[in-house]
Amino acid sequence: xxxxxxxxxxxxxxxxxxxxxxxxxxxxxxxxxxxxxxxxxxxxxxxxxxxxxxxxxxxxxxxxxxxxxxxxxxxxxxxxxxxxxxxxxxxxxxxxxxxxxxxxxxxxxxxxxxxxxxxxxxxxxxxxxxxxxxxxxxxxxxxxxxxxxxxxxxxxxxxxxxxxxxxxxxxxxxxxxxxxxxxxxxxxxxxxxxxxxxxxxxxxxxxxxxxxxxxxxxxxxxxxxxxxxxxxxxxxxxxxxxxxxxxxxxxxxxxxxxxxxxxxxxxxxxxxxxxxxxxxxxxxxxxxxxxxxxxxxxxxxxxxxxxxxxxxxxxxxxxxxxxxxxxxxxxxxxxxxxx
Amino acid sequence: xxxxxxxxxxxxxxxxxxxxxxxxxxxxxxxxxxxxxxxxxxxxxxxxxxxxxxxxxxxxxxxxxxxxxxxxxxxxxxxxxxxxxxxxxxxxxxxxxxxxxxxxxxxxxxxxxxxxxxxxxxxxxxxxxxxxxxxxxxxxxxxxxxxxxxxxxxxxxxxxxxxxxxxxxxxxxxxxxxxxxxxxxxxxxxxxxxxxxxxxxxxxxxxxxxxxxxxxxxxxxxxxxxxxxxxxxxxxxxxxxxxxxxxxxxxxxxxxxxxx
Numbered sequence: 149x150x151x152x153x154x155x156x157x158x159x160x161x162x163x164x165x166x167x168x169x170x171x172x173x174x175x176x177x178x179x180x181x182x183x184x185x186x187x188x189x190x191x192x193x194x195x196x197x198x199x200x201x202x203x204x205x206x207x208x209x210x211x212x213x214x215x216x217x218x219x220x221x222x223x224x225x226x227x228x229x230x231x232x233x234x235x236x237x238x239x240x241x242x243x244x245x246x247x248x249x250x251x252x253x254x255x256x257x258x259x260x261x262x263x264x265x266x267x268x269x270x271x272x273x274x275x276x277x278x279x280x281x282x283x284x285x286x287x288x289x290x291x292x293x294x295x296x297x298x299x300x301x302x303x304x305x306x307x308x309x310x311x312x313x314x315x316x317x318x319x320x321x322x323x324x325x326x327x328x329x330x331x332x333x334x335x336x337x338x339x340x341x342x343x344x345x346x347x348x349x350x351x352x353x354x355x356x357x358x359x360x361x362x363x364x365x366x367x368x369x370x371x372x373x374x375x376x377x378x379x380x381x382x383x384x385x386x387x388x389x390x391x392x393x394x395x396x397x398x399x400x401x402x403x404x405x406x407x408x409x410x411x412x413x414x415x416x417x418x419x420x421x422x423x424x425x426x427x428x429x430x431x432x433x434x435x436x437x438x439x440x441x442x443x444x445x446x447x448x449x450x451x452x453x454x455x456x457x458x459x460x461x462x463x464x465x466x467x468x469x470x471x472x473x474x475x476x477x478x479x480x481x482x483x484x485x486x487x
Numbered sequence: 488x489x490x491x492x493x494x495x496x497x498x499x500x501x502x503x504x505x506x507x508x509x510x511x512x513x514x515x516x517x518x519x520x521x522x523x524x525x526x527x528x529x530x531x532x533x534x535x536x537x538x539x540x541x542x543x544x545x546x547x548x549x550x551x552x553x554x555x556x557x558x559x560x561x562x563x564x565x566x567x568x569x570x571x572x573x574x575x576x577x578x579x580x581x582x583x584x585x586x587x588x589x590x591x592x593x594x595x596x597x598x599x600x601x602x603x604x605x606x607x608x609x610x611x612x613x614x615x616x617x618x619x620x621x622x623x624x625x626x627x628x629x630x631x632x633x634x635x636x637x638x639x640x641x642x643x644x645x646x647x648x649x650x651x652x653x654x655x656x657x658x659x660x661x662x663x664x665x666x667x668x669x670x671x672x673x674x675x676x677x678x679x680x681x682x683x684x685x686x687x688x689x690x691x692x693x694x695x696x697x698x699x700x701x702x703x704x705x706x707x708x709x710x711x712x713x714x715x716x717x718x719x720x721x722x723x724x725x726x727x728x729x730x731x732x733x734x735x736x737x738x739x740x741x742x743x744x745x746x747x
Contacts, residue, residue, distance in 0.1 A: 329600050337610035338599035340578050340586035348573035350537070351646075355590035355653065356562040365596055411577070 160335060169414065170328035177320035181313060189316045193384065195417075195424050196319035197377045202405045202416035203326045204373030208366040209402075210410025211334060213346030214264070215272040216367070218279030219374045219401050222252045224393030225282065226375030227382035228292050234302030234383070236291060241302045245379040252375030253368050260364035279398050286390040297389025301382050315384045322380070323417065326373055330413040342366070403450060407457050409464020418466045423453065488512055489534075489565075489657050489688050494543035496526075496533050496712075503529040504712045506543065511705075513656065514686040516679055518703030518720070520696065522732065525709040527692040528570065531659045534690075535567050536560045547657065562591055564656035568663060572642040576635030580626050580645055581617055583634050587652035588613025616652065624648050625674050640671040647678060657688040664695050676702050700724060708732065 162168065180192060201219060208214050229248030233239045263274035286292045303309040310318065333339050344352045345359040352359045382388050400423070408419020427446045434445035461468040489511045496504040504526045511517045519527050532538040534545050536557040544553040552560050575583050589610060598606045621630050625644055629637060634645060643663060650658060660679070664672045672695075679702050682689050693699045699706065700720040708716040708723065710732045716723055723729055 329597075332602070333596050333600035336596070336599040336602070336606075337582075337585050337614055338589050338594045338596050338606060340575065340582040341590060341594070341596065343575045343578045343582075344586045344590065347575040347577065350557075350569065351573035351575070351649075352590065353557040354535070354561050354567060354650070355587050356558050357590035357593050358556070358558045361593060362596065369597065 164335070166328050166331035166335065169331060170324040173327060173414070173417070174320065174324040177324070178317075181316050181320075186312065189313055191425070191428060193312075193316045193319050195420050196316070196323045197381050197384075198401065198404060198420040198424060199323050199417045200319070200326055200377040201370075201374045201401055202408070202420055203323070203330050203413060204370030205401060205405050206408075206410050206413060206416050207330055207333070207342070208363075208370040209405060210412070210415075211339075211342040211346065212363055212366045214363055214367070215268055216275040216370065217272050217395070217398050217402065218275035218277070218282070219370065220393045220395065220397035221279040221282030222256065222371040222374035223378035223381070223397065223401075224286055224390075225252045225255065225371075226378030226380075227388050227393065228286060228298070228378075229375070230379040230382045231293075231298040231301045231388050232291055235293075235298050235300055241304050241379075241383045245304075245376065245383075248375040248379045249372045252371040256368045256371030257364065260360075260367045264360050264363045264367065276395070276398070279395060283390055283394055286393060293389070295390060297387060298382075299387040301386050301388065303386075304380075304383055310384075312384075315380070319380060319384075322376065327413050327417070334413065400450070403454055407453060407465060409461075409467035412464060412466045412470070415464050415466035419464065422465065423450070426453065488546075488548055489690075490546045491530075491534070492544050492546070494530070494533055494545065495541045496529055496538055497541045502712050504533060507709070507712070507714055508543075509707050509714060509717050511657070511688045511690060513688055514683050515705065516683050516689040516691060516703045518699035518706040519690055519692045519709060520694075520699055520706060521709035521715075524711075526712040527709055528661060529712075530709070531567050531661055531690070531692065534560075534659060535565060561653065564654075565659065566650035566653055566655035566657070567659035568643070568646045568650055568661055570661050570665070572639070572646040574634040574637070574642045574645050574649070577633060579631050580634050580637065581621055581630040583645055583649055584617035584620055584652050585610075585613050587649045588616050591653060613652075620648055620652060625671075640667045643667060644671065644674065647675065651678075651682075655687060657690070658682055659690045659692075661692050662694060663691070664693055664698055672698065 181189060184192070201223060205216060205219055208216055226245070226248035229251060230241050230244035233244030233247060234241050259278055263271060266274055287295055292298065304318070334342065341352070341357065341362055344355065344357075345362045349359045378393075404419040404423045405416065406419070407423055408417065409415030427450065430449050431446045457465070491510070492508050494504055494507040495502065507526070507530060509517070519530065521527055529538060533540050536555050536559075540553055544551055546552065547563055547565060550563070552563055555563070575586060578586070592609045594606050594609070599610065621627055626637075626641060626648070629641065634642065637645060643666065647660070647663065663675050667675065676698060679689055679691065691699060691703060700723070703720050706716070706718065706720050706723040707714055708729050715732060716726055716729050718726070
């Protein structure tokens with residue numbers, strides 16, 4: 149169940165300090181990078197990229213209580229920005245990364261103006277439509293290379309070009325920074341407004357704040373983080389095509405958010421880790437049984453994971469773990485006890 | 488001063504409020520009574536900009552606020568509580584109050600994450616005010632609790648305390664006593680009196696007639712969307728039409744007062 153981060157007296161317990169938590173994550177990542185072999189490093193780079201995206205989604209979905217089924221669109225905007233800038237214009241991928249984040253932020257801001265007034269299901273459908281439109285655009289435009297996509301996307305470099313391991317470090321530094329930012333926001337006094345918006349939009353209005361403002365900010369933040377992850381992904385992998393940035397990716401991201409726990413910043417990391425590593429493992433097992441079975445098995449098990457998590461830990465794994473000592477309190481609207 | 492003039496609200500051809508007019512002064516408690524469906528909650532929603540008004544106007548201290556969005560009306564100085572209390576469940580009681588202290592500033596949360604001094608300043612201010620308010624409240628021992636874990640009555644109280652964090656000129660209380668224990672009801676009535684002492688205007692919609700009559704300076708009786716009486720409680724109490732409107736529909740705890 150939800151934990152209460154701040155006591156009446158104010159300060160957080162030391163193990164909840166955002167800086168310490170981010171540092172701990174970074175240390176774990178560094179140890180992982182040093183101890184694990186190259187295939188693990190690549191695998192964990194993917195985990196980090198998705199975690200970066202899901203941290204943003206958790207702010208928008210878990211904390212602000214909205215739904216987005218179109219994050220793959222923003223991930224794609226980031227990826228294509230880096231791709232286009234380095235292959236069509238020969239500029240630095242760093243510039244592409246910044247451009248992608250900026251474009252995604254502006255698109256999310258404009259889209260937010262249009263769709264954030266919609267309630268849950270309608271909002272979900274509107275974001276779904278955005279994701280699909282973005283995917284069609286990636287396929288149809290000549291600048292994005294159409295269906296064949298873009299190849300030879302430039303590497304990041306700081307003096308020397310990034311190696312596979314450098315990407316790993318870079319990604320996990322970004323994850324730690326994003327987690328630091330998100331926990332600091334959630335634990336700040338102003339962060340209470342996220343729960344205000346999630347809990348009651350009417351009551352938020354009555355405090356003089358238009359809930360759309362908070363929702364839009366979180367939507368923009370989630371889009372920028374997704375674009376950041378997408379941009380780094382494109383540069384790391386070196387080639388992209390529209391089949392990567394589909395509805396399936398958006399759904400997988402939601403699955404990861406749900407499995408980890410949407411109301412938890414570090415739940416993002418746990419959720420991505422569990423889903424991605426389990427998925428990869430199953431893919432390998434499936435391939436051994438029959439080359440065609442790999443993907444199918446993976447998909448089936450994703451479905452199963454979602455069902456099991458929703459049944460037993462509806463608030464996600466990390467929230468279940470955090471709440472193991474705490475009497476769980478069921479979150480439900482207060483019953484209308486009236487005369 | 489809150490002044491309501493010729494306020495009409497129509498829902499799909501059905502008239503919920505028709506030409507309702509009355510005024511309420513600072514430091515005045517106005518009870519609003521009437522049978523179910525008389526339009527009491529609609530009146531609050533209309534004042535607060537939560538439903539659109541077909542005709543008429545609402546003025547706050549001479550300023551026409553009709554048709555303003557709710558958040559702007561809230562900033563102008565009107566607060567309301569809801570029949571089903573809407574507390575922010577998954578944060579603490581203290582944070583509920585802090586949220587009300589911060590919301591009017593409409594902060595960018597990203598700046599809050601980076602603890603920018605502009606945001607920090609009013610965060611600290613909200614925290615101090617929330618702590619002060621909490622200390623004087625019945626919830627002083629429960630500040631660290633999640634608001635969703637409070638009893639129903641305490642959630643109602645929290646909603647009122649939260650409304651007071653915005654230092655409103657006008658407070659609209661929608662059935663603040665329903666579902667409360669006797670002791671909690673006393674606390675709410677005491678709060679209403681202290682609002683009056685602080686020169687706030689209070690509009691009180693409440694089914695429990697004895698409580699309304701005991702605390703109100705004036706009582707407005709609504710029936711089928713119209714004002715049928717507007718007078719001092721002791722006059723209302725003796726008014727046959729009013730009592731027929733009431734007793735004809737349902738007994739609103741009138742028997743508990745003995746005679747009326």
